[in-house]
Amino acid sequence: MLKVQCPTCDTQVEWKEANKFKPFCSHRxxxxxxxEWASESNVIAGPSANELDPRMDEFDIEASFPPADDFFR
Ligand SMILES: [Zn+2]
Known part of the structure; x- marks a missing residue:
């Protein structure tokens, strides 16, 4: 299996069609x-990208932000 390194966190990523984020390991x-992540963090004053757990999956990231409609209400 061909593998590449995620450019962001250096995780080994399998290079396959099912991985729609390649060469990255995740959407994050x-x-x-x-x-895009940095600009969102600036708006919401969240932690910097370097402080986030690289094992955090996409669902956790989206769940940690309020829906836009609520945020700007
Ligand atoms: Zn990664």
């Missing part, structure tokens, strides 16, 4: 690399 790492 893809967002970090694109800078």
């Amino acid at each position: 790492c893809k967002l970090i690399d694109l800078g």
Whole structure:
């Protein structure tokens, strides 16, 4: 199985069609690399990307932010 390193957290990632985030290990790492995660953190004053647990999955990240409708109400 071909593997690559996630550019964000250096986790070994299997290079396969099922991994829609490749070469990243997760949606989170893809967002970090694109800078989208940083801009969201600035708005909500959350922890910096470096302080987040790389094992945190996408569901946990989304659950930790309020829905946009509630946040800006
Ligand atoms: Zn990663």
